[in-house]
Amino acid sequence: MVELVQLRSPEWQRLRSIRLRALRDAPDAFGSTFEEAITWSAETWSDQLRTLPIVVAVKDGADVGMARYAPDDTRARTGWLISWWVAPAARRMGVGSALTDAIIELARAAGVTRLLLDVADGNAAATALYEVKGFAPNGEIGSLPPPRTHVREHQRERRI
Numbered sequence: 001m002v003e004l005v006q007l008r009s010p011e012w013q014r015l016r017s018i019r020l021r022a023l024r025d026a027p028d029a030f031g032s033t034f035e036e037a038i039t040w041s042a043e044t045w046s047d048q049l050r051t052l053p054i055v056v057a058v059k060d061g062a063d064v065g066m067a068r069y070a071p072d073d074t075r076a077r078t079g080w081l082i083s084w085w086v087a088p089a090a091r092r093m094g095v096g097s098a099l100t101d102a103i104i105e106l107a108r109a110a111g112v113t114r115l116l117l118d119v120a121d122g123n124a125a126a127t128a129l130y131e132v133k134g135f136a137p138n139g140e141i142g143s144l145p146p147p148r149t150h151v152r153e154h155q156r157e158r159r160i
Contacts, residue, residue, distance in 0.1 A: 002095050003058045004102050012045035015054060018063045022085035028151045029120055030083065031144060055102045057086070057095045064090035067099040069106040072116070079112040084126070091125070100133050108160050115160055118142065121152045134158045 007015055016037075023034035048054070057065035065086040072078035081103045086095045107115045117135060119126050140155035 007054045009049045016045045053106050065095045067103050069103045078114045079107040081117040096129050116157045118153045
């Protein structure tokens with residue numbers, strides 16, 4: 001069984017640990033890199049916990065996934081599902097689905113009616129899950145920031 005917990009500001013080391021694992025495991029899935037994140041201060045990690053709701057999936061006492069919700073700074077009633085990751089050993093066990101549902105509920109509670117996400121074109125497993133969860137491509141395409149501009153991604157959205 002998977003337990004979902006929302007991290008609080010004092011838990012910055014826990015966030016750091018799981019985020020660095022995610023960046024090592026899936027370097028082409030995130031805007032930031034392991035090399036950048038490893039240099040961030042305790043204050044930077046704590047600030048993330050103060051400004052963004054971060055949900056962690058726990059299975060058998062271990063952190064096995066995470067996702068964040070971020071409001072859109074320029075569009076009213078729009079939010080983002082970001083930083084979504086599931087540890088390899090916990091994939092295909094419902095962890096990603098549970099994390100996605102948790103972020104949808106956080107967005108709904110914040111009054112959001114449109115939830116967006118970006119996913120790498122080559123990430124078939126995540127794309128399939130997002131499709132099942134009602135996220136459809138909206139035609140926006142892009143790439144990761146340098147030095148990974150070769151990684152193409154597309155945007156998906158869900159009305160909630």
